[in-house]
Amino acid sequence: MHKELLENIGEKELIKRLAEFMPKNQISDDCALIKARDKDLLINTDSLVENVHFSNETISALDVGWKAVASNVSDLISSGCCKIIGINIGLVVPPKTDWNWIKDLYKGINQALEYFGGSILGGDCSVGKEKVISLTAIGTQGEIKFRRNSCKPKELIMTTGLHGLSKLGLMIKSKKIWNKNTFITQTLIDRSIQQFCKPKLKPKFLKKVLNARPNKNLKTIGCTDSSDGLFQALLDLSIESNCKAVVDYEKIPKHKNWPVGDEWDEYYFFGGEDYELVFSLPLKWAKNLLNVDKTISEIGYFTEGSPTVEFINLKNDNFQKYKSFNHF
Amino acid sequence: MHKELLENIGEKELIKRLAEFMPKNQISDDCALIKARDKDLLINTDSLVENVHFSNETISALDVGWKAVASNVSDLISSGCCKIIGINIGLVVPPKTDWNWIKDLYKGINQALEYFGGSILGGDCSVGKEKVISLTAIGTQGEIKFRRNSCKPKELIMTTGLHGLSKLGLMIKSKKIWNKNTFITQTLIDRSIQQFCKPKLKPKFLKKVLNARPNKNLKTIGCTDSSDGLFQALLDLSIESNCKAVVDYEKIPKHKNWPVGDEWDEYYFFGGEDYELVFSLPLKWAKNLLNVDKTISEIGYFTEGSPTVEFINLKNDNFQKYKSFNHF
Numbered sequence: 001m002h003k004e005l006l007e008n009i010g011e012k013e014l015i016k017r018l019a020e021f022m023p024k025n026q027i028s029d030d031c032a033l034i035k036a037r038d039k040d041l042l043i044n045t046d047s048l049v050e051n052v053h054f055s056n057e058t059i060s061a062l063d064v065g066w067k068a069v070a071s072n073v074s075d076l077i078s079s080g081c082c083k084i085i086g087i088n089i090g091l092v093v094p095p096k097t098d099w100n101w102i103k104d105l106y107k108g109i110n111q112a113l114e115y116f117g118g119s120i121l122g123g124d125c126s127v128g129k130e131k132v133i134s135l136t137a138i139g140t141q142g143e144i145k146f147r148r149n150s151c152k153p154k155e156l157i158m159t160t161g162l163h164g165l166s167k168l169g170l171m172i173k174s175k176k177i178w179n180k181n182t183f184i185t186q187t188l189i190d191r192s193i194q195q196f197c198k199p200k201l202k203p204k205f206l207k208k209v210l211n212a213r214p215n216k217n218l219k220t221i222g223c224t225d226s227s228d229g230l231f232q233a234l235l236d237l238s239i240e241s242n243c244k245a246v247v248d249y250e251k252i253p254k255h256k257n258w259p260v261g262d263e264w265d266e267y268y269f270f271g272g273e274d275y276e277l278v279f280s281l282p283l284k285w286a287k288n289l290l291n292v293d294k295t296i297s298e299i300g301y302f303t304e305g306s307p308t309v310e311f312i313n314l315k316n317d318n319f320q321k322y323k324s325f326n327h328f
Numbered sequence: 329m330h331k332e333l334l335e336n337i338g339e340k341e342l343i344k345r346l347a348e349f350m351p352k353n354q355i356s357d358d359c360a361l362i363k364a365r366d367k368d369l370l371i372n373t374d375s376l377v378e379n380v381h382f383s384n385e386t387i388s389a390l391d392v393g394w395k396a397v398a399s400n401v402s403d404l405i406s407s408g409c410c411k412i413i414g415i416n417i418g419l420v421v422p423p424k425t426d427w428n429w430i431k432d433l434y435k436g437i438n439q440a441l442e443y444f445g446g447s448i449l450g451g452d453c454s455v456g457k458e459k460v461i462s463l464t465a466i467g468t469q470g471e472i473k474f475r476r477n478s479c480k481p482k483e484l485i486m487t488t489g490l491h492g493l494s495k496l497g498l499m500i501k502s503k504k505i506w507n508k509n510t511f512i513t514q515t516l517i518d519r520s521i522q523q524f525c526k527p528k529l530k531p532k533f534l535k536k537v538l539n540a541r542p543n544k545n546l547k548t549i550g551c552t553d554s555s556d557g558l559f560q561a562l563l564d565l566s567i568e569s570n571c572k573a574v575v576d577y578e579k580i581p582k583h584k585n586w587p588v589g590d591e592w593d594e595y596y597f598f599g600g601e602d603y604e605l606v607f608s609l610p611l612k613w614a615k616n617l618l619n620v621d622k623t624i625s626e627i628g629y630f631t632e633g634s635p636t637v638e639f640i641n642l643k644n645d646n647f648q649k650y651k652s653f654n655h656f
Binding site for chain 2 (some may be wrong): 003004005006007008009011014015017020021022030031032034036037038039041043044045046047049050085086088089090091092093094095096097098099100102103106107109118121122123124125126127128129130132134136138251273
């Protein structure tokens with residue numbers, strides 16, 4: 001029989017192929033929706049695999065626990081979740097694992113749940129060759145649905161914070177950054193390591209969007225998180241909403257000490273795991289929100305056209321050579 | 329720092345230790361309960377790891393898919409679930425995996441969901457060294473709560489079917505049984521392989537229990553499944569309900585061609601993965617149920633006493649030497 005190996009297929013193609021096994025009413029976002037008589041529920045699964053998503057050299061068990069919760073909760077928040085109910089844990093660990101590692105993992109999970117809300121509901125533990133932490137988070141769908149497919153032409157594109165920091169944190173922790181001669185300030189180092197190890201997300205985002213809403217009939221906005229990088233987030237919104245994102249490079253918010261250069265742009269746009277929200281709103285709603293929250297930045301707008309990301313005021317045109325962050 | 333390795337701790341001790349990180353209101357069963365305004369939800373996670381729970385030599389991808397769903401759904405059914413909503417899939421696969429394997433896995437998952445109800449809600453896919461299928465199933469809590477801690481003295485102990493078959497199926501598929509001289513009929517071989525590869529569970533059990541209920545005020549029964557073997561199921565009910573199980577060896581239902589002998593008792597009581605229900609009911613309720621369903625067998629009763637499993641009419645007293653099925 002002809003063998004078509006997964007390594008030759010790639011992640012994007014895999015997701016496309018797996019879609020044929022999904023029910024037709026599946027929402028395009030990472031999260032799935034469970035219809036209920038009172039409030040709909042959001043459910044999301046994310047797995048962290050040792051030496052793929054984390055390693056003992058770069059992150060502690062305590063921070064892996066926090067990050068496993070955060071990466072799941074981020075998908076709920078970016079779907080408009082108003083309340084985290086809890087998580088189920090599917091844990092795989094080698095028999096040689098130190099009990100202290102597991103204890104710290106659970107401590108980190110509980111620290112994150114104290115911060116984001118919700119509790120451990122249940123789970124399963126098994127042995128295996130390498131550590132896998134597969135979490136399923138469940139929460140309540142809030143009043144406004146955040147969906148990738150709901151951006152519209154003429155809406156402003158915004159983001160809740162800085163990008164590239166988590167990638168820089170990883171580079172520092174894995175000692176890959178010291179080979180470079182770039183001057184990086186201690187403030188930037190500390191901030192990047194914190195973003196890599198213990199991302200705080202934006203749990204109050206839904207409330208802010210609700211407060212800024214000019215009209216109660218508006219119930220859906222276009223939104224996703226930047227877990228796979230800012231560029232991928234913009235591309236996903238464009239593709240799922242079938243319109244063109246125009247991004248103004250000069251408006252992109254950067255850390256005040258963020259160095260200049262091609263590689264720094266690459267970290268910024270393709271680094272991933274910053275878990276900031278990337279979304280679009282009609283003009284009035286956007287202006288209300290930008291007025292009350294100075295940490296949110298306007299970075300561009302959507303317009304009619306084929307689903308792509310177009311940059312204006314771009315200082316280099318190397319973007320075509322970049323590939324987006326890919327797990328495979 | 330002192331290293332206490334997981335392989336020296338054992339699964340039971342691990343579960344006990346992990347309990348300290350769980351919220352106090354956790355139910356003792358494998359399933360967790362999510363309180364909702366209309367109907368409560370049940371949520372359960374079970375992970376299958378390659379070469380721990382399955383291997384290419386003994387089971388096809390199609391059957392792994394079915395079994396992954398079945399092992400999760402069994403925990404929902406044994407908690408009194410009245411409707412399967414769906415599952416989330418956390419899949420880890422090595423890059424060298426053949427796409428056909430993944431396609432067949434999802435086919436098997438969907439076949440099982442067609443049979444048991446529910447659909448794929450969402451999930452996540454990542455690379456790793458070995459295959460891990462971590463499923464989280466979610467369903468609606470039915471009118472009667474099935475709980476491990478709800479058996480009472482004087483109640484009859486019953487089970488929905490035969491045990492040991494799945495273990496025998498595994499032995500046949502892994503070619504370990506042919507070394508023995510025992511005569512096994514083709515009927516038993518076929519039935520065992522089917523039980524190992526494609527367990528059908530008892531999805532109509534709740535309805536039968538409801539129909540046999542003598543009094544609508546009865547809302548909880550003691551119940552679990554035999555996923556870790558009949559002996560472990562009886563022990564779990566005893567411990568969680570704090571009473572003694574007295575089991576009549578002569579009443580234990582066996583396949584008509586099931587051979588006699590110590591090793592066959594071992595397969596029967598400690599084999600696991602048969603996913604039959606093991607439960608107790610007050611006398612009148614039990615008799616109603618036994619009258620309408622001849623596939624259900626009475627096998628003993630609960631009595632006051634320290635939580636243990638005591639056998640009567642036992643032909644051998646080797647039971648003490650047996651260890652229960654243990655993943656670690």
